[in-house]
Amino acid sequence: MDSSMYPIAVFFAAIFTNNILLTNYLGMCSFLSVSRELKTSVGLGIAVTFVMASTTVLNWMVYTYILLPFELTYLRYIVFIIVIAAFVQLVEMIIERTSEGLYAALGIFLPLITVNCAILGVSLFMVIREYTLITSFFYGLGSGLGWFLAILAMAGIRVKLARAKVPPGLEGAGITLVIAGIMALAFMGFSGMITIS
Amino acid sequence: MANSKLKKTFLTPLGKDNPVFVQVLGICSTLAVTNKLENTVVMTLGVMFTTMLSSFTLSLIRKHIPARIRMMVETMIIATFVIIVDIVLKAYLPDIWKQLGPYVGLIITNCIIMGRAEAFALNNKPGLSLIDGLASGMGYAYVLLIIAFIRELLGTGSIWGIQVLGDWWTNWTIMIMPPGAFFMLAIFIWVVRESFMKEKKED
Numbered sequence: 001m002d003s004s005m006y007p008i009a010v011f012f013a014a015i016f017t018n019n020i021l022l023t024n025y026l027g028m029c030s031f032l033s034v035s036r037e038l039k040t041s042v043g044l045g046i047a048v049t050f051v052m053a054s055t056t057v058l059n060w061m062v063y064t065y066i067l068l069p070f071e072l073t074y075l076r077y078i079v080f081i082i083v084i085a086a087f088v089q090l091v092e093m094i095i096e097r098t099s100e101g102l103y104a105a106l107g108i109f110l111p112l113i114t115v116n117c118a119i120l121g122v123s124l125f126m127v128i129r130e131y132t133l134i135t136s137f138f139y140g141l142g143s144g145l146g147w148f149l150a151i152l153a154m155a156g157i158r159v160k161l162a163r164a165k166v167p168p169g170l171e172g173a174g175i176t177l178v179i180a181g182i183m184a185l186a187f188m189g190f191s192g193m194i195t196i197s
Numbered sequence: 198m199a200n201s202k203l204k205k206t207f208l209t210p211l212g213k214d215n216p217v218f219v220q221v222l223g224i225c226s227t228l229a230v231t232n233k234l235e236n237t238v239v240m241t242l243g244v245m246f247t248t249m250l251s252s253f254t255l256s257l258i259r260k261h262i263p264a265r266i267r268m269m270v271e272t273m274i275i276a277t278f279v280i281i282v283d284i285v286l287k288a289y290l291p292d293i294w295k296q297l298g299p300y301v302g303l304i305i306t307n308c309i310i311m312g313r314a315e316a317f318a319l320n321n322k323p324g325l326s327l328i329d330g331l332a333s334g335m336g337y338a339y340v341l342l343i344i345a346f347i348r349e350l351l352g353t354g355s356i357w358g359i360q361v362l363g364d365w366w367t368n369w370t371i372m373i374m375p376p377g378a379f380f381m382l383a384i385f386i387w388v389v390r391e392s393f394m395k396e397k398k399e400d
Contacts, residue, residue: 181379
C-alpha cells in the first residue's frame with residue numbers, strides 16, 4: 001500500500017475491521033453501564049473520541065521524546081495514566097470556565113473517562129505497533145469513532161429492548177453481551193476490506 | 198467474631214458478590230484473554246497478585262491519604278504492581294507476554310481492583326484487605342478459567358495446547374473469535390443467575 005495512505009487505512013480499520021470495542025473488548029465497563037440511553041451515549045461517545053484522539057498524540061510525544069531516550073519505557077503505564085488523568089482534568093476545567101452548555105452536556109462524563117480502559121488501551125497498542133505520530137492520531141481518532149459507533153448502535157437497540165421480554169437471568173448485562181456478540185458478528189463482515197499489519 | 202468476619206470476607210467474592218457475573222466488572226480482560234487456557238492462567242495470576250497487594254498497601258497507608266487525591270494514589274499503587282507483573286512476565290514468559298500484549302498493562306484499569314480499593318481497603322485493616330483482594334482475584338480467576346476451558350475446547354479441540362478431541366471434531370472457530378467471547382460470557386451469566394440466584398431479585 002502507498003505509505004502516504006497508511007494512516008487513512010489505519011483510521012478506517014480502527015472504526016470497522018478492528019473496532020476497539022468489538023474486537024479488542026476495550027471500554028466494556030462504561031459500554032455496559034451507560035448504553036441504556038441514547039442521549040448519554042452520544043455525550044460519552046463524543047467525550048471519548050475527543051480524549052482518545054488527544055491523549056494518543058500526547059502519549060506518543062511523551063513516549064518518543066522522554067521515555068525512549070531515557071530508557072524509561074517500563075514506566076509507560078504510570079506515565080500514560082497520569083497524562084490521561086491530567087488531560088481529562090484540564091479539559092474539564094477549561095470547559096467549565098468557557099462553555100456552560102458544553103459542561104452541562106459533557107461534564108459528568110469526563111471523570112468516567114479516566115478509568116475507561118479503551119483510552120489507555122489505544123495508547124498501549126500504539127506503542128506495541130510502533131505507529132508514527134500521524135498514524136497514532138488517526139488511530140486514536142478512528143478508535144474513538146468506532147467506540148462511539150458501537151455504543152450508539154447499542155443504545156438504539158436497547159431503547160427498543162425495553163419493550164421486549166427477556167428471560168430474567170439474562171436481563172441487564174447478559175442480553176447486552178448477546179447483542180454485542182451479534183454486533184461483533186456483523187462487524188466481522190467488514191473484515192478483509194482493509195488489511196493492516 | 199473475627200473468624201466469622203474473615204470467612205465472610207473470603208467467601209462473598211467467590212459466590213454471591215462475584216466481581217464478574219454479579220457486579221459485571223473487569224469484563225474487558227474476561228473477554229480478551231480467555232481464548233487460550235494458558236494465557237488465562239497467567240493473566241488471572243497477575244490480577245490476583247495485583248488485587249491482593251494493592252489492597253494491602255493501600256490499607257496500610259489509608260489513614261495518611263488526603264481524600265481529594267485518593268484516586269490518584271490508588272492508581273499509582275496499582276500501576277506499580279502491574280509494572281512488576283509486566284517485568285516478571287517479560288523476563289520469564291516472553292511468549293505469553295507477547296500474546297497478552299496490552300492486556301497486562303490494562304490490569305491497571307481493571308475495575309475490580311479499583312473497586313476493591315475504594316469499597317474495602319480504604320476502610321479495613323491491612324490483613325483483612327489482603328484476604329479480600331485475594332478472594333476477589335480468585336472469584337475473577339475461576340470464572341475466567343471456566344470460560345477459557347470451554348472456549349479453547351470448542352474452538353480448537355484442545356486444552357492447554359494439547360489436542361484432546363479426535364479427528365471427528367470440527368473446530369468452532371467462532372468460539373475463539375470476538376463474537377464467541379461475548380456469547381460465551383452471556384451464556385455463563387445466564388446459567389449462573391438462573392440456577393444459583395433465583396432467590397435474589399434485585400436490579
